[in-house]
Amino acid sequence: TANKFAMTPTIVDELPTLDERLNFNAYYIKVPENEYFMIGDNRDHSDDSRFWGTVGYEFIVGKPWFIYFSWDKDKKVRWERIGRFIDTVENNPKFIYEQP
Known part of the structure; x- marks a missing residue:
């Protein structure tokens, strides 16, 4: 059935929406x-x-003041940084990591 529509085109007043109960966050x-x-x-x-x-x-x-979450370049959680105030980790060699 060459040169024929598989479906008949239809004019719509509005586009369909997703069910609000679905949760697509990714x-x-x-x-x-x-x-x-x-x-x-x-x-x-x-x-x-x-x-x-x-x-x-x-x-x-603004200026950051608190570390909520932190992970390294290998995507491992840096637990020692979480929950710390920025002024306790700034310029502290213990908390400075190389960036990828």
Whole structure:
């Protein structure tokens, strides 16, 4: 059946939506240079970069003061850093790691 539609095209008033009970939090994005992908700490109820996109460095205001989570270049958790205040790890050789 060459040159025929498998389905008949139909005009719709609105696009279908996903069932709100489904929870799709995983997707891939390439973050542009000098941009940051911000994640809220309440994943299912945070309006973060998954909703409003990446943030340019020039728009980031403030200073970090607490380490919530940390892992190394091999994706191993750095337990000794978690829960520490930034001023306790700044310039401390014990907590400085080479970046990949």
